[in-house]
Amino acid sequence: MDIKVGIPRGLLYYYYFPLWNKFFETLGAEVVVSQPTNKKIIENGVKNTVDEACLPVKVYHGHVIDLKDRVDFLFVPKLMSVYKNEYICPKFCGLPEMISSSVKDLPPLIDTTINFRKSRKNLFKAVYEIGSPITKNVSEIEKAYEDGLKHYHEYRALMKQGVLPIDMTKEYHQKRKIITVNQQKVVLLGHPYNLYDPHLSMNIIAKLREKDVMVITPEMMDTSLINQYANQMDKKMFWSFGRKIIGTAFYAMEEPTVSGMIYLSSFGCGLDSVIADIAERRVRRSSRKPFTVLTLDEHTGEAGIDTRIEAFVDMIQWREKNENNFSSHG
Numbered sequence: 116m117d118i119k120v121g122i123p124r125g126l127l128y129y130y131y132f133p134l135w136n137k138f139f140e141t142l143g144a145e146v147v148v149s150q151p152t153n154k155k156i157i158e159n160g161v162k163n164t165v166d167e168a169c170l171p172v173k174v175y176h177g178h179v180i181d182l183k184d185r186v187d188f189l190f191v192p193k194l195m196s197v198y199k200n201e202y203i204c205p206k207f208c209g210l211p212e213m214i215s216s217s218v219k220d221l222p223p224l225i226d227t228t229i230n231f232r233k234s235r236k237n238l239f240k241a242v243y244e245i246g247s248p249i250t251k252n253v254s255e256i257e258k259a260y261e262d263g264l265k266h267y268h269e270y271r272a273l274m275k276q277g278v279l280p281i282d283m284t285k286e287y288h289q290k291r292k293i294i295t296v297n298q299q300k301v302v303l304l305g306h307p308y309n310l311y312d313p314h315l316s317m318n319i320i321a322k323l324r325e326k327d328v329m330v331i332t333p334e335m336m337d338t339s340l341i342n343q344y345a346n347q348m349d350k351k352m353f354w355s356f357g358r359k360i361i362g363t364a365f366y367a368m369e370e371p372t373v374s375g376m377i378y379l380s381s382f383g384c385g386l387d388s389v390i391a392d393i394a395e396r397r398v399r400r401s402s403r404k405p406f407t408v409l410t411l412d413e414h415t416g417e418a419g420i421d422t423r424i425e426a427f428v429d430m431i432q433w434r435e436k437n438e439n440n441f442s443s444h445g
């Protein structure tokens with residue numbers, strides 16, 4: 116019988132799932148993913164996580180609980196750094212330990228440390244460690260990683276064309292047409308797990324599209340363009356997702372076809388509060404574009420978010436129609 120590897124549908128699932136799904140499948144394992152985020156997953160996550168944790172980490176715990184009795188291994192890597200001289204949020208570094216101490220009766224974790232801050236020299240060592248519960252065959256693991264990487268690059272290329280995780284169904288080609296005929300552009304900023312988890316984000320992408328707004332996210336941007344804009348900061352932003360968000364915000368500020376920006380942030384996220392503050396100050400100082408922050412926590416009501424989205428879209432549509440020299444903040 117195939118070994119079952121569980122991948123929780125949370126945090127960087129929305130970024131790296133195609134890579135690890137293909138990797139484990141090529142090695143002959145069965146990949147089991149937790150259900151899409153729902154009320155029960157959030158409740159279980161909140162109940163089993165320390166109060167100080169941010170909502171995405173709590174939700175991740177809920178996904179672990181959803182999976183733990185159905186799999187032989189749980190893939191919960193200890194992500195520290197994926198780019199040279201940059202870091203991922205410190206919450207990711209302690210994730211396996213946090214899960215082990217908060218959730219009872221877990222299957223063994225595949226909790227390999229991924230730290231490329233200094234170099235990628237140890238990349239294969241980490242990949243081998245991840246694959247070794249399934250096989251010890253080095254060339255099989257190498258081949259599985261190559262296949263996984265190919266899938267990951269295809270997925271990222273689709274995102275750059277505007278095909279976002281919510282579109283990645285069999286009919287995504289049809290949905291792409293819907294995206295390309297939209298007119299007004301709004302840049303949606305935030306960490307990928309806030310933007311692309313439909314339940315956590317309260318379907319913000321679909322809601323904006325329904326209002327004929329084209330949504331642009333950091334994952335749709337070219338890396339070189341992001342870096343070019345992020346480099347306008349006096350100091351280097353050493354959080355990888357922070358760099359992407361800031362680069363996208365600065366681009367949006369200058370790009371004439373973008374009508375406004377929405378930052379989707381998590382309550383209790385130190386990084387979001389710093390990044391949103393930097394972006395908002397710069398936008399207020401140098402541009403007239405509307406910028407709004409929507410903060411999510413487990414108590415956020417959908418009706419309130421809907422009202423804010425509606426008001427935001429009404430405002431950018433009104434401005435588009437009526438004037439060009441009106442302060443967006445006055």
Ligand code: SF4
Pocket residue numbers: 169170171172204205206207306381383384385386387
């Ligand atoms: S970046 Fe913020 S939301 Fe993401 S895991 Fe860290 S604290 Fe949580």
